Amino acid sequence: MGDRANVYIHEGDQPGVYIYTHWYGTALPDLVEEALLTPHARARNNDAPYLTRIVFEELLRVTESLGEETGWGLSATVGDGEDRIVDVDVSYDGLTVTCSGYYDESYEDIYECDSSCDCDLDDIIIVSYN
Helix, strand or coil, X not given: CCCCEEEEEECCCCCCEEEEECCCCCCHHHHHHHHHCCHHHHHCCCCHHHHHHHHHHHHHHHCCCCCCCCCEEEEXXXXXXXXXXXXXXXXXXXXXXXXXXXXXXXXXXXXXXXXXXXXXXXXXXXXXEC
């Protein structure tokens, strides 16, 4: 049982970090979007190390999972839930988010944010959804 999926945060072709969820796979695109729109994440949308920590911290906070033994994990490789991945590609120019394995049309808020913007909802454009 479970609702597995992953967030993959990386800088272009460089290796990144997978954030695994056992219980929140269906909601993961929305949870990541919410995390990326926090003031801290908006300030670090072109800084992968800080952004990764901020997203992970926010995922734990909103799901009330801080201190739990299971539910979330970090890895250098993808494990369970490899069929659904929210890919966050961070660069000095901003970030690009793509969802793979999510076919529900309700996930239209996948976006690109230029580093010159502050990721206000008005600046968000759809990049890809597949």
